């Protein structure tokens with residue numbers, strides 16, 4: 001197999017290169033760095049040149065024999081999509097809860113009755129490492145088939161030392177066996193486990209004293225996330241957990257203001273979280289605080305739809321200067337999907353992001369939300385050869401023809417992992 005991929009004649013090559021560093025907000029989210037009749041030279045897994053086909057022919061024409069040439073005529077080419085918020089490693093499934101919610105039960109009713117996150121916790125505790133690997137591999141394959149080449153993954157279906165470690169170790173193994181880059185987050189504070197009911201502070205102490213040190217010793221996580229929500233963890237408890245993580249080197253994230261407005265967005269700004277997730281009910285003050293601190297809003301429109309809730313105020317957040325990323329939130333309860341293309345469609349339809357903003361939110365800003373923008377999220381010299389060839393002619397068409405998977409081919413670090421080339 002040739003070690004060089006030369007993509008030529010893309011009707012649009014959306015590089016997402018803007019010349020500016022860091023998460024993008026306001027009009028910067030519309031700059032896609034489009035090159036018409038675009039071309040890309042990937043050598044040994046990394047991008048070596050980006051430009052028009054004419055420019056790259058001038059530069060590499062004499063080395064054409066060495067390369068596998070991909071004719072991208074009539075197609076859009078983008079960076080591999082990045083999903084910055086998933087719960088991809090879990091045991092079992094919860095289709096009966098889907099039915100129960102349609103019959104009138106709420107997400108929190110089900111959780112308070114010992115289902116929801118608790119149900120998945122039981123099934124994850126019972127699953128072997130091999131079973132978790134097998135199930136997560138299938139989900140990661142599906143992510144790849146939808147053009148996603150980097151995925152964040154959270155623990156949090158263990159909520160005890162043994163199973164938190166099991167989930168995180170599974171993610172580490174998947175790094176070795178699966179082409180997708182999987183970025184791990186410790187989320188011991190995902191819910192109050194039934195055995196700690198009414199003793200939330202004791203549970204936070206347990207996580208800080210007994211679980212966090214082992215997670216760090218084994219180098220199993222980069223981020224630390226908590227579910228700050230009425231009936232789960234208070235802002236004070238969440239802050240304590242996140243500050244403890246910061247002291248040992250974990251970067252904070254927060255599931256914030258999903259079900260009720262609870263000061264989560266404000267807390268995200270206060271603790272310097274890299275991102276705040278959900279934000280369906282974020283307050284005006286919270287949005288302003290995030291704009292000021294530069295905290296990324298990681299919005300999950302598929303979750304809102306699946307819970308039949310109004311989506312987060314994505315349009316207003318961008319206009320107010322909050323950098324927005326989007327994600328599937330892939331999990332067995334509130335968003336059992338791996339389709340980032342659908343999430344981009346929904347970001348446009350239910351949050352009024354423009355097609356260009358939705359693409360930025362699913363690539364460059366998503367990479368920023370997991371501190372991976374130096375490697376992925378845009379097509380620039382020196383970055384990984386993570387590339388998607390879409391069977392649409394421009395980025396508007398990608399968002400317009402909704403609910404369809406337009407992926408034709410995917411390369412991960414310059415290796416084709418999905419589809420057939422067009423030559």
Ligand SMILES: N=CN[C@@H](CCC(=O)O)C(=O)O
Pocket residue numbers: 087116117120227255258303329331332333334335
């Ligand atoms: N809201 C909390 N956690 C997950 C859902 C987990 C579950 O229901 O299993 C979320 O981000 O939506």
Ligand SMILES: [Zn+2]
Pocket residue numbers: 085086087255277329331
């Ligand atoms: Zn989540």
